[in-house]
Amino acid sequence: MQVNMNTTFSRETDLIDSLIAGRQPGRALPREFYSDENVYRADLDRLWRRGWLFAGHSCEIPKAGDYFTLEVDADSLIVIRGEDGVIRGFHNVCRHRGSLVCTAAAGHVNRLICPYHQWAYGLDGRLVACRGMQDDLDKSQLGLKPIAAREVAGMIYTSLAENPSPFEPAQELLSAFAKPQGFRRAKIAKAVDYLVKANWKLVWENNRECFHCNLNHPQYIKANFDHYNADDTTPRIKTEISAAINRSETKWAAAGLAATHKQSGMTVFPDAENNIWFSANRTPLVEGYVSETMNGKQGAPLMGDYIDADVGTLRMRTLPNFWNHSSCDHAVSTRLLPAGPQLTAIRVWWLVDEKAVEGRDYELDKLLPFWQLTSEQDWQICERQQRGVNSSAYVPGPYSIYKEYNVDGFVRWYLKTLDSARH
């Protein structure tokens, strides 16, 4: 096997090297990055199995033994809360004959018991029972394979890497921003799953610019300032933003919140040069909007530490698979998972305060449409782009320096990540 694997491997490495070298600065990526099976495998190997992946929310598994599963391509993972309250992650693969251990999307267990031959694992992954096996089996070597897991302000991250990169810098930033939103005291009002026929990078590139918002997101642009950039922020818009900032700043400071993005346009992210894969900021909404709902009005009880609806909008994003938009009354999390070279599994969650009761304190048909429409508009865009990019006539075009600086940043971050993980 040695020879073959090495040959295959080295050819794949050569291919990726040459593709990376072939990208022209300031332009979109060549077609292979969005469609080729070899690039997809490199993405899995060098990026998805190395980085920190958003998995879900800690409020989804409040009690010891609560778990959920997720799938990173063919890798099924369990995220579970232990008897000590700590959240852990494991590969969802029995060490006996390889069956999935947890077959449900979520649930509660006392032990993790494989349905095939009932090998039983503790909530900490240790093999605790395997009736019918010979006595000299070394159980200590047969625990569920662990994956790194971290919880930050109610958000759960995992990494499939043996030696993941330090999580602390992200932890520090995200906990500061997320704390007042109260994710740990939240509940899931709704979750919707999508299977989008586009490479995961097209979904991110779409996320990293609001150049497309004007005509594609009629709801979103009513509430936000993102789609105004250096080239088209008129004096009137500047005045509106300043006014919004002025209205909020003193009040926010008193509440321990800060407006960290005070301009039009999107905050700069990612920072490829410094390998910054996480970011958060708080910014005002357009006057008349206190929540990202269709009419801008509050649609659920205040979340977390908020004592006033006027908190603007909190935004967080972490590469390669998470973003969140939070209003005073609800929060919307989006998680991407790769499911094929041209297929991305996306889940969108709506969170509200844990004590809020549907029908009494909020109604889904008021809370969901803003981000459900905006999300689905984006998935449709990405699928149309994938089809065009697949054409033999596709050539990478130029980015707008005013509006697509973050797309370029994402592409540079991606290429650098891929290149630096070269074996």
Next chain:
Amino acid sequence: MQVNMNTTFSRETDLIDSLIAGRQPGRALPREFYSDENVYRADLDRLWRRGWLFAGHSCEIPKAGDYFTLEVDADSLIVIRGEDGVIRGFHNVCRHRGSLVCTAAAGHVNRLICPYHQWAYGLDGRLVACRGMQDDLDKSQLGLKPIAAREVAGMIYTSLAENPSPFEPAQELLSAFAKPQGFRRAKIAKAVDYLVKANWKLVWENNRECFHCNLNHPQYIKANFDHYNADDTTPRIKTEISAAINRSETKWAAAGLAATHKQSGMTVFPDAENNIWFSANRTPLVEGYVSETMNGKQGAPLMGDYIDADVGTLRMRTLPNFWNHSSCDHAVSTRLLPAGPQLTAIRVWWLVDEKAVEGRDYELDKLLPFWQLTSEQDWQICERQQRGVNSSAYVPGPYSIYKEYNVDGFVRWYLKTLDSARH
């Protein structure tokens, strides 16, 4: 990338070379030609992206700004009528980030505007607006990529080749034959799309013989003489054909029409040795039939220049993707497009005179069945053949010299085309 691509490329070329060399004269093609991914890519590269492809009818886009789209494997194309009335073709791929520009199958536009960031192209493909981009962008280099387009007597052809082969010889022949049919003054009565699980060459081979007609096409053989060949054309059949010719010839000559195929059996096509990829002929129908309808009777107003229903049947075909059977009152066009090694997208159109009104002048349930049944019988045959050809036990069998001369001609044309386009 150089090395890898060349290696891959050279191995594919070697494979195709050896497969071409391995075909035995007078026999069907080896399995790989009908199933292998490498052969399919060579077909796309050497044949589909080089030849003249039938795209549709000019009557489908009568006004400036009318367009339709089509897909040659992953290549999406736009065919559109310009403000000058000229029909043009473009790759349906935005030069910015590669999105499809036209997302509908057909429509009308003033400009071709990409739905992603609203880059706007004129009907001639020039980039006319791209708000939000830097000023120093050279718009003249960012027009939609053009493809060659020709209109002949109401039929539209396109070529993805940079330097397509001359269209004039086909133009000359087709316009002479098609003119009296009046395609430019026609309208689409109905179009039906099929996704046939068979390699495109199996569909053509099926089309190139009427050896299979006797038991598979009960409707077709009542109206036509194709299924009689050198080995089984009895004196009675010869007399019937002569009688049919005699009945028509003087009248047709007076009307400027000519019976160009006066025998039983099918006209010889293609001519591999002379690389003739287009052909047309007019031939009589069986007595009692003035139209290819179930009962042989006229089912719609006369088309084009015809002043008498007795015009026999006009047949045209162009490789690699078109054939047409026209009666006095309606015409049926068939277009093939490759969609995978074992998948062909087929559209069948029924055309009638532009002034004909459904329900008053014609009824679809009278007009469609003859060719709808015959077509669907053929698709089923092709799918069964594909399954058998996929067997490890398949070996190419001998062609009948009486009945499959055109299948052999097609195969020789195909192999010669593939070989001559060798890089």
Next chain:
Amino acid sequence: MQVNMNTTFSRETDLIDSLIAGRQPGRALPREFYSDENVYRADLDRLWRRGWLFAGHSCEIPKAGDYFTLEVDADSLIVIRGEDGVIRGFHNVCRHRGSLVCTAAAGHVNRLICPYHQWAYGLDGRLVACRGMQDDLDKSQLGLKPIAAREVAGMIYTSLAENPSPFEPAQELLSAFAKPQGFRRAKIAKAVDYLVKANWKLVWENNRECFHCNLNHPQYIKANFDHYNADDTTPRIKTEISAAINRSETKWAAAGLAATHKQSGMTVFPDAENNIWFSANRTPLVEGYVSETMNGKQGAPLMGDYIDADVGTLRMRTLPNFWNHSSCDHAVSTRLLPAGPQLTAIRVWWLVDEKAVEGRDYELDKLLPFWQLTSEQDWQICERQQRGVNSSAYVPGPYSIYKEYNVDGFVRWYLKTLDSARH
């Protein structure tokens, strides 16, 4: 083509060699064996196209001209009874242009006539008519390609090998065991087809142990002793088995039946070292059970030579694709066919005496559930295991020496078969 094919071929051989060498004794197979396209092709080439495959039952084709078809991956096969009463097998591929000849799953014909151009083959496969072909065609060279076929006590086996291994040893054993069950005087009460998303070897490994029975097969374990093994057969269970044997042995001997498996646990099979791919045994059921039905009661008239319901259970299995569980009143056959690296087509048949009449002598809702539930429980297990095995975190775990000796035997048989068929 020589060079390419050899290169591809030699790389595949190297890969298989190194995978075989890499398997650790006493452990499950590495992931590639269950998922890789190259391994799957080697399985087809070295094992499925060489061994004896169970095809169906002779009672399905009682009369001359009765046939059924089956598919081994892309190879479609016909099994047909000739005018001489002999059962023969052929590739279901016309020697003319490769179409499937029989398009139905089963039927009756006087001749095998290709639906494309009506080439006609006798029931013995000889080409008897091909109208329209040139006279100098050597028909004797154009018969349907035969495959080996054998009938043993009502069970039909075929082999795609040019020189199949001797069938006699299997014939001898199976006929002795199967004769009293009377398969030749049986009829099909019901057949159910499944498409299971798992490699065929996972299905076999599941079949080769009852370690998983306790919690997965609540119906099965009530009737059988298989799930008790060396490590957990209590004195009480031993006494029960002895009692069951004692009850039956004299009576069975008088009836020409023998209890050939008198212990708890499963009989040892396969025997990798001696390349034994077939096996049969008769063993008692738990007291109170005379048939593998939900309540253990007889559900249909006695089959074959039986004159008493107390005949225990007859079990047969042949690699790579058959097992059968027979009770006094009905028999259940299971046939596996490979349909992809992670896809297995499975048919389960329920047979009863040919004179039994549904509604009068038996009812399907009484006869089917025992094995329908047990089978479907197994398919679900296999699909869950496939998903886990696909994970990048999967590593082959240890087998229980008490309960998985037959799984290990199957794996050793498989590897030896693969290795010995190395080109």
